Amino acid sequence: MSPRKASLLVTCVSVVLLASCGGAKQAPEEPTPAPSASEPDAPGDTTTADGEAMSEEELAALAEIEKGDGAAEAAPGTAPEAGREVVYRMTPDGLKVEVEGAVFTPSAKSFMTPEGYGVEITVEATAKVEALLANPDAGPLAFGGRVIRKTGRIDTFGDKRSGSGTKPLGPQTPQKFSRKWPIANVSLLSPGDELELEIGLWGYGHKDGAVRPVRKFASLKMKASANGATPVIDAPSQ
Numbered sequence: 001m002s003p004r005k006a007s008l009l010v011t012c013v014s015v016v017l018l019a020s021c022g023g024a025k026q027a028p029e030e031p032t033p034a035p036s037a038s039e040p041d042a043p044g045d046t047t048t049a050d051g052e053a054m055s056e057e058e059l060a061a062l063a064e065i066e067k068g069d070g071a072a073e074a075a076p077g078t079a080p081e082a083g084r085e086v087v088y089r090m091t092p093d094g095l096k097v098e099v100e101g102a103v104f105t106p107s108a109k110s111f112m113t114p115e116g117y118g119v120e121i122t123v124e125a126t127a128k129v130e131a132l133l134a135n136p137d138a139g140p141l142a143f144g145g146r147v148i149r150k151t152g153r154i155d156t157f158g159d160k161r162s163g164s165g166t167k168p169l170g171p172q173t174p175q176k177f178s179r180k181w182p183i184a185n186v187s188l189l190s191p192g193d194e195l196e197l198e199i200g201l202w203g204y205g206h207k208d209g210a211v212r213p214v215r216k217f218a219s220l221k222m223k224a225s226a227n228g229a230t231p232v233i234d235a236p237s238q
Contacts, residue, residue, distance in 0.1 A: 084099065084100055085099075085100075086098070086099050086214060086216065086217075087099075088218075088235035088236075090234075090235070093105065094106070094107060094233065095218060095233050095234065095235060097214075097217060097218060097235075099204055099214055100129070100131075100204070100205075100206065101127050101128045101129035101131065101206070102125060102126065102127035102128075102129070102131055102169060102204065103125070103126050103127070104123050104124070104125045104201075104217070105123065105124045105125075106121060106122070106123045106199070106217075106218050106233055107121070107122050107123075107124075107233065108120065108121050108122070108220055108222075108231035108232075108233050109122070109231070110222060110228065110229040110230065110231055111180075112228070112229075113188065115187070115188045116187065116188030116189050116190050116193075116224065117188055117189040117190075117222075117224045117228075117229040118180055118181055118182055118188050118189070119180070119181050119195070119197070119220065119222055119229070119231045120178055120179070120180045120181075121141060121178060121179055121180075121181070121199060121220065121233075122176065122177070122178040123140070123141065123175075123176070123177055123178070124174070124175075124176050125169055125174060125175045125176070125177075126169075126174045127169045127170050127171065127174075128171060129170065129171075129206055129207075130168070130170040130171075130206065130207040130208075131168075131169045131170060131204065131205060131206050131207055132166040132167070132168060132169065132203075132204070132205055132206075132207055132211050133166060133167050133168075133169050133175065133201065133202075133203065133204055133211075134164075134165075134166055134201070134202035134203025134204070134211050134213075135165045135166055135167045135202075136161050136162060136163040136164055136165065136202055137162045137163035138159070138162065138163075138179060138183075139177050139178070139179050140167070140177055140201055140202055140203075141177070141178075141179040141199060141200070141201065141202075141217075142159045142161075142199070142200040142201065142202050142213070143157070143158075143159050143179070143181055143183050143197060143198070143199060143200075144157065144158040144159060144197075144198045144200070145157065145195070145196045145197040145198045146196050147186065147187075147189065147193055147194070147195050147196075148193065148194045148196070149190075149192075149193050150190065150191070150192025150193055155186060155187070157182075157183060157185070157186045159183060161202065166203075166211065168207075169204075170207075181195070181197060189222070189223075189224035189229060190224060191224050191225050191226045192224065192225070193223070193224050194221070194222070194223040194224075195220070195221065195222045195223075195224075195231075196219070196220075196221055197219065197220040197221070197222075198216075198219055198236060199217050199218040199219065199220060199236075200213060200214055200215045200216070200217045201213060201214040201217050216236040217236065218233055218234070218235065218236060219233070219234050219235065219236045219237065220232065220233050220234075221234075
């Protein structure tokens with residue numbers, strides 16, 4: 001074999017070997033992430049832990065809700081709870097909020113005055129256990145949030161708690177309570193304005209335990225128009 005033919009043969013063999021090896025290493029495929037343990041088990045159900053330290057956003061939304069409830073302290077020898085679950089269920093009857101043996105059903109209805117539109121939130125509550133609701137001057141519900149005005153201005157607001165007290169909640173003592181928005185120093189909605197309302201409970205707990213806030217209880221959105229305003233209640237953003 002001539003030297004020229006031998007050289008061509010070696011070149012062809014090298015090309016075949018490179019082609020069979022792919023020429024370069026491929027990046028390994030990234031493994032598919034496993035489902036998060038915090039994802040809800042069924043559509044319409046969302047679970048979140050309550051009782052943790054408030055974030056900056058929560059502080060802005062419910063500025064005056066403190067870590068503990070001054071109306072009722074833990075019973076002697078009883079340690080405060082480290083955390084608890086709040087479960088939100090969307091049902092044909094609307095949102096239901098479950099907290100440690102109690103079920104809360106919030107609803108909302110708008111109203112109109114010569115100055116604009118407001119909204120009244122009503123909550124029906126039942127419990128399988130003997131419990132207490134914090135009940136300051138404005139009632140068990142705490143409000144925070146913002147109004148996006150049609151002009152582009154954003155008005156933020158947060159409750160300031162006044163007063164103390166509790167009301168019983170148990171198998172023989174269901175409760176129904178309500179509160180109207182706007183709160184002090186906030187204007188009603190004019191056509192084109194939109195309300196984003198975060199709703200909390202000033203405090204809930206078993207009768208022999210500590211009464212602590214439920215900061216993420218429910219949320220409400222309502223946009224006013226020349227034809228009226230329709231409030232929509234949903235689970236709070238996580």
